[in-house]
Amino acid sequence: MSEEIISLKNITKTFVQSSFDGVFNFKALDDVSLSVFKGELLLISGANGSGKTLLMSIIAGLIRPSSGLVEVKERCGIVFQDSDLQILGETPEEDILFGLKNIKLPIEERNKRLEEALKKTGLMDKRYYSSRSLSGGEKRRLCVAGILAMRFPVIIFDEPYANLDYEGVVQVNALIKELRAENYTILLLSHELEKCYALADRFLVLHRGKKVFDGLPDDGLNQNLKEWSIRPPLFSYTKREDLIWI
Ligand SMILES: Nc1ncnc2c1ncn2[C@@H]1O[C@H](COP(=O)(O)OP(=O)(O)OP(=O)(O)O)[C@@H](O)[C@H]1O
Ligand SMILES: [Mg+2]
Numbered sequence: 001m002s003e004e005i006i007s008l009k010n011i012t013k014t015f016v017q018s019s020f021d022g023v024f025n026f027k028a029l030d031d032v033s034l035s036v037f038k039g040e041l042l043l044i045s046g047a048n049g050s051g052k053t054l055l056m057s058i059i060a061g062l063i064r065p066s067s068g069l070v071e072v073k074e075r076c077g078i079v080f081q082d083s084d085l086q087i088l089g090e091t092p093e094e095d096i097l098f099g100l101k102n103i104k105l106p107i108e109e110r111n112k113r114l115e116e117a118l119k120k121t122g123l124m125d126k127r128y129y130s131s132r133s134l135s136g137g138e139k140r141r142l143c144v145a146g147i148l149a150m151r152f153p154v155i156i157f158d159e160p161y162a163n164l165d166y167e168g169v170v171q172v173n174a175l176i177k178e179l180r181a182e183n184y185t186i187l188l189l190s191h192e193l194e195k196c197y198a199l200a201d202r203f204l205v206l207h208r209g210k211k212v213f214d215g216l217p218d219d220g221l222n223q224n225l226k227e228w229s230i231r232p233p234l235f236s237y238t239k240r241e242d243l244i245w246i
Contacts, residue, residue: 077152137168
Protein backbone atom coordinates (compact mmCIF):
# COMPACT_ATOMS: atom_id res chain seq x y z
CA MET A 1 0.00 0.00 0.00
CA SER A 2 1.39 3.39 -0.90
CA GLU A 3 1.79 6.32 1.42
CA GLU A 4 -1.26 8.08 2.81
CA ILE A 5 -0.91 11.77 1.93
CA ILE A 6 -4.35 13.10 2.87
CA SER A 7 -6.33 12.03 5.89
CA LEU A 8 -9.72 13.39 6.89
CA LYS A 9 -11.33 12.16 10.09
CA ASN A 10 -14.97 12.79 10.96
CA ILE A 11 -15.28 16.02 9.02
CA THR A 12 -18.47 17.98 9.53
CA LYS A 13 -19.26 21.36 8.01
CA THR A 14 -22.31 23.15 9.30
CA PHE A 15 -23.95 26.27 7.91
CA VAL A 16 -26.66 28.32 9.52
CA GLN A 17 -29.69 28.41 7.29
CA SER A 18 -32.71 30.60 7.72
CA SER A 19 -36.14 29.88 6.32
CA PHE A 20 -39.76 30.79 7.08
CA ASP A 21 -39.70 28.24 9.92
CA GLY A 22 -36.73 29.92 11.59
CA VAL A 23 -33.02 29.43 11.74
CA PHE A 24 -31.44 25.99 11.81
CA ASN A 25 -28.10 24.29 11.30
CA PHE A 26 -27.54 22.53 8.00
CA LYS A 27 -24.84 19.87 7.75
CA ALA A 28 -23.31 20.28 4.31
CA LEU A 29 -20.71 17.63 5.20
CA ASP A 30 -21.65 15.07 7.79
CA ASP A 31 -18.99 12.94 9.50
CA VAL A 32 -16.88 12.29 6.41
CA SER A 33 -13.64 10.31 6.84
CA LEU A 34 -11.34 9.57 3.97
CA SER A 35 -7.76 8.72 3.04
CA VAL A 36 -5.98 9.55 -0.17
CA PHE A 37 -2.86 7.64 -1.19
CA LYS A 38 0.12 8.86 -3.18
CA GLY A 39 -0.30 8.46 -6.93
CA GLU A 40 -3.92 7.37 -6.98
CA LEU A 41 -6.75 8.84 -8.99
CA LEU A 42 -9.76 9.20 -6.75
CA LEU A 43 -13.04 9.95 -8.48
CA ILE A 44 -15.45 11.78 -6.19
CA SER A 45 -19.03 11.85 -7.34
CA GLY A 46 -22.39 12.95 -6.06
CA ALA A 47 -25.38 15.05 -7.08
CA ASN A 48 -25.40 18.85 -7.17
CA GLY A 49 -25.08 20.11 -3.62
CA SER A 50 -23.81 16.79 -2.22
CA GLY A 51 -20.64 18.42 -0.83
CA LYS A 52 -17.92 17.71 -3.43
CA THR A 53 -16.60 21.25 -3.76
CA LEU A 54 -16.77 21.79 0.00
CA LEU A 55 -14.76 18.63 0.62
CA MET A 56 -12.17 19.74 -1.90
CA SER A 57 -11.99 23.22 -0.36
CA ILE A 58 -11.30 21.67 3.04
CA ILE A 59 -8.56 19.44 1.62
CA ALA A 60 -6.95 22.41 -0.13
CA GLY A 61 -7.08 24.45 3.06
CA LEU A 62 -9.42 27.09 1.62
CA ILE A 63 -12.04 26.57 4.31
CA ARG A 64 -12.04 25.01 7.74
CA PRO A 65 -14.37 22.24 8.82
CA SER A 66 -16.73 22.86 11.74
CA SER A 67 -15.28 19.75 13.36
CA GLY A 68 -12.98 16.86 12.54
CA LEU A 69 -9.31 16.39 11.73
CA VAL A 70 -7.58 17.30 8.48
CA GLU A 71 -4.07 16.16 7.68
CA VAL A 72 -2.61 17.03 4.28
CA LYS A 73 1.03 16.16 3.69
CA GLU A 74 1.48 17.49 0.15
CA ARG A 75 0.58 20.72 -1.61
CA CYS A 76 -2.66 20.71 -3.59
CA GLY A 77 -3.45 22.68 -6.73
CA ILE A 78 -7.04 23.17 -7.84
CA VAL A 79 -8.48 23.47 -11.32
CA PHE A 80 -11.72 25.28 -10.50
CA GLN A 81 -14.97 24.62 -12.30
CA ASP A 82 -15.19 28.23 -13.45
CA SER A 83 -11.98 28.99 -15.38
CA ASP A 84 -12.83 32.68 -15.70
CA LEU A 85 -12.46 33.11 -11.95
CA GLN A 86 -9.05 31.43 -11.96
CA ILE A 87 -7.39 33.17 -14.90
CA LEU A 88 -5.67 36.38 -13.85
CA GLY A 89 -3.21 37.09 -16.66
CA GLU A 90 -4.00 39.05 -19.81
CA THR A 91 -2.29 36.33 -21.84
CA PRO A 92 -1.70 32.60 -21.15
CA GLU A 93 2.00 33.32 -20.73
CA GLU A 94 1.36 36.07 -18.18
CA ASP A 95 -1.20 33.91 -16.39
CA ILE A 96 1.18 30.97 -15.97
CA LEU A 97 3.94 33.32 -14.81
CA PHE A 98 1.69 34.83 -12.13
CA GLY A 99 2.06 31.88 -9.79
CA LEU A 100 5.72 31.39 -10.63
CA LYS A 101 6.58 34.98 -9.76
CA ASN A 102 5.29 34.46 -6.24
CA ILE A 103 7.74 31.65 -5.56
CA LYS A 104 11.16 33.07 -6.10
CA LEU A 105 12.64 30.98 -8.90
CA PRO A 106 15.68 31.70 -11.05
CA ILE A 107 14.50 33.15 -14.35
CA GLU A 108 15.76 30.16 -16.38
CA GLU A 109 13.79 27.76 -14.23
CA ARG A 110 10.71 29.97 -14.52
CA ASN A 111 10.94 30.03 -18.31
CA LYS A 112 11.58 26.30 -18.47
CA ARG A 113 8.45 25.59 -16.46
CA LEU A 114 6.44 28.05 -18.55
CA GLU A 115 7.47 26.39 -21.81
CA GLU A 116 6.79 22.92 -20.42
CA ALA A 117 3.34 23.85 -19.16
CA LEU A 118 2.39 25.50 -22.47
CA LYS A 119 3.60 22.48 -24.41
CA LYS A 120 1.91 19.91 -22.24
CA THR A 121 -1.44 21.66 -22.42
CA GLY A 122 -1.21 22.38 -26.15
CA LEU A 123 -1.27 26.14 -25.66
CA MET A 124 2.08 27.04 -27.23
CA ASP A 125 0.38 28.70 -30.23
CA LYS A 126 -1.86 30.74 -27.93
CA ARG A 127 0.74 31.97 -25.47
CA TYR A 128 0.39 35.64 -26.47
CA TYR A 129 -3.35 35.52 -27.16
CA SER A 130 -5.79 37.47 -25.05
CA SER A 131 -6.83 35.04 -22.28
CA ARG A 132 -10.39 36.31 -22.59
CA SER A 133 -10.66 35.18 -26.19
CA LEU A 134 -9.68 31.58 -25.47
CA SER A 135 -12.39 28.94 -25.87
CA GLY A 136 -13.81 27.21 -22.79
CA GLY A 137 -11.61 24.16 -23.36
CA GLU A 138 -8.50 26.27 -23.84
CA LYS A 139 -9.27 28.20 -20.65
CA ARG A 140 -9.58 24.95 -18.72
CA ARG A 141 -6.23 23.84 -20.13
CA LEU A 142 -4.69 27.18 -19.17
CA CYS A 143 -5.78 26.60 -15.57
CA VAL A 144 -4.15 23.17 -15.70
CA ALA A 145 -1.00 24.75 -17.15
CA GLY A 146 -0.78 27.17 -14.22
CA ILE A 147 -1.07 24.32 -11.73
CA LEU A 148 1.48 22.17 -13.60
CA ALA A 149 4.01 24.98 -13.61
CA MET A 150 3.73 25.19 -9.82
CA ARG A 151 4.59 21.48 -9.52
CA PHE A 152 1.84 20.74 -7.01
CA PRO A 153 2.01 16.99 -6.39
CA VAL A 154 -1.76 16.79 -5.83
CA ILE A 155 -4.12 18.16 -8.44
CA ILE A 156 -7.84 18.55 -7.83
CA PHE A 157 -10.13 18.88 -10.84
CA ASP A 158 -13.55 20.27 -9.91
CA GLU A 159 -16.05 19.33 -12.64
CA PRO A 160 -13.44 19.52 -15.40
CA TYR A 161 -15.93 18.60 -18.15
CA ALA A 162 -18.37 21.42 -17.45
CA ASN A 163 -19.19 23.17 -20.74
CA LEU A 164 -16.68 21.21 -22.78
CA ASP A 165 -17.45 19.67 -26.15
CA TYR A 166 -16.38 16.17 -27.18
CA GLU A 167 -12.89 17.24 -28.24
CA GLY A 168 -12.47 19.29 -25.05
CA VAL A 169 -13.40 16.31 -22.86
CA VAL A 170 -10.98 14.07 -24.78
CA GLN A 171 -8.16 16.60 -24.31
CA VAL A 172 -8.80 16.98 -20.58
CA ASN A 173 -8.84 13.20 -20.19
CA ALA A 174 -5.58 12.83 -22.14
CA LEU A 175 -3.96 15.33 -19.78
CA ILE A 176 -5.33 13.63 -16.68
CA LYS A 177 -4.05 10.26 -17.96
CA GLU A 178 -0.61 11.70 -18.56
CA LEU A 179 -0.47 13.22 -15.07
CA ARG A 180 -1.64 9.93 -13.57
CA ALA A 181 1.21 8.14 -15.38
CA GLU A 182 3.65 10.67 -13.92
CA ASN A 183 2.58 9.74 -10.40
CA TYR A 184 0.62 12.87 -9.60
CA THR A 185 -2.15 12.27 -7.09
CA ILE A 186 -5.43 13.31 -8.64
CA LEU A 187 -8.82 14.07 -7.15
CA LEU A 188 -11.44 14.20 -9.87
CA LEU A 189 -14.79 15.64 -8.87
CA SER A 190 -17.52 14.86 -11.36
CA HIS A 191 -21.04 13.56 -11.64
CA GLU A 192 -20.49 12.70 -15.30
CA LEU A 193 -19.29 9.14 -14.80
CA GLU A 194 -19.60 8.15 -18.45
CA LYS A 195 -16.81 10.62 -19.25
CA CYS A 196 -14.22 9.50 -16.72
CA TYR A 197 -15.08 6.28 -14.88
CA ALA A 198 -12.34 4.27 -16.61
CA LEU A 199 -9.72 6.68 -15.27
CA ALA A 200 -10.53 5.98 -11.63
CA ASP A 201 -8.44 3.85 -9.26
CA ARG A 202 -11.01 4.42 -6.55
CA PHE A 203 -14.57 5.75 -6.48
CA LEU A 204 -16.23 7.73 -3.72
CA VAL A 205 -19.81 8.99 -3.52
CA LEU A 206 -21.20 11.81 -1.42
CA HIS A 207 -24.94 11.99 -0.86
CA ARG A 208 -26.39 14.92 1.07
CA GLY A 209 -23.06 15.51 2.76
CA LYS A 210 -22.48 11.90 3.80
CA LYS A 211 -19.97 9.49 2.34
CA VAL A 212 -22.13 6.61 1.08
CA PHE A 213 -19.61 4.67 -1.01
CA ASP A 214 -15.81 4.40 -1.05
CA GLY A 215 -14.36 1.48 -2.93
CA LEU A 216 -13.25 -0.07 -6.18
CA PRO A 217 -14.76 1.25 -9.42
CA ASP A 218 -15.93 -2.28 -10.30
CA ASP A 219 -17.91 -2.48 -7.06
CA GLY A 220 -19.23 1.03 -7.63
CA LEU A 221 -21.00 -0.15 -10.74
CA ASN A 222 -23.00 -2.65 -8.67
CA GLN A 223 -24.42 0.10 -6.45
CA ASN A 224 -27.80 1.66 -6.93
CA LEU A 225 -26.33 4.92 -8.19
CA LYS A 226 -29.74 6.38 -9.09
CA GLU A 227 -30.61 6.38 -5.40
CA TRP A 228 -27.82 8.96 -5.02
CA SER A 229 -29.00 10.91 -8.10
CA ILE A 230 -26.07 9.72 -10.19
CA ARG A 231 -26.73 8.42 -13.68
CA PRO A 232 -25.47 4.82 -14.02
CA PRO A 233 -22.77 5.05 -16.70
CA LEU A 234 -23.22 1.63 -18.33
CA PHE A 235 -25.94 2.65 -20.72
CA SER A 236 -25.62 1.67 -24.34
CA TYR A 237 -27.15 3.59 -27.16
CA THR A 238 -28.02 1.48 -30.19
CA LYS A 239 -31.11 3.12 -31.66
CA ARG A 240 -32.66 6.57 -31.93
CA GLU A 241 -35.18 5.92 -29.14
CA ASP A 242 -32.29 5.33 -26.71
CA LEU A 243 -31.02 8.85 -27.18
CA ILE A 244 -32.61 10.43 -24.15
CA TRP A 245 -31.60 10.61 -20.49
CA ILE A 246 -34.32 9.06 -18.38
N1 LIG B 1 -20.49 29.25 2.07
C1 LIG B 1 -21.61 28.54 2.16
N2 LIG B 1 -22.66 28.94 2.92
C2 LIG B 1 -23.78 28.21 3.00
N3 LIG B 1 -23.97 27.04 2.38
C3 LIG B 1 -22.98 26.57 1.61
C4 LIG B 1 -21.74 27.29 1.46
N4 LIG B 1 -20.94 26.58 0.63
C5 LIG B 1 -21.64 25.48 0.28
N5 LIG B 1 -22.86 25.47 0.88
C6 LIG B 1 -23.89 24.42 0.75
O1 LIG B 1 -23.29 23.16 0.95
C7 LIG B 1 -23.84 22.17 0.07
C8 LIG B 1 -22.72 21.49 -0.69
O2 LIG B 1 -22.16 22.41 -1.62
P1 LIG B 1 -21.02 22.00 -2.65
O3 LIG B 1 -20.66 23.22 -3.39
O4 LIG B 1 -19.94 21.27 -1.95
O5 LIG B 1 -21.79 20.97 -3.61
P2 LIG B 1 -21.26 20.17 -4.87
O6 LIG B 1 -21.38 18.71 -4.56
O7 LIG B 1 -19.93 20.68 -5.25
O8 LIG B 1 -22.36 20.55 -5.96
P3 LIG B 1 -22.22 20.85 -7.55
O9 LIG B 1 -22.26 19.52 -8.25
O10 LIG B 1 -23.46 21.64 -7.84
O11 LIG B 1 -20.96 21.61 -7.77
C9 LIG B 1 -24.84 22.90 -0.80
O12 LIG B 1 -26.12 22.67 -0.30
C10 LIG B 1 -24.46 24.37 -0.67
O13 LIG B 1 -25.59 25.20 -0.79
MG1 LIG C 1 -19.22 21.70 -6.90
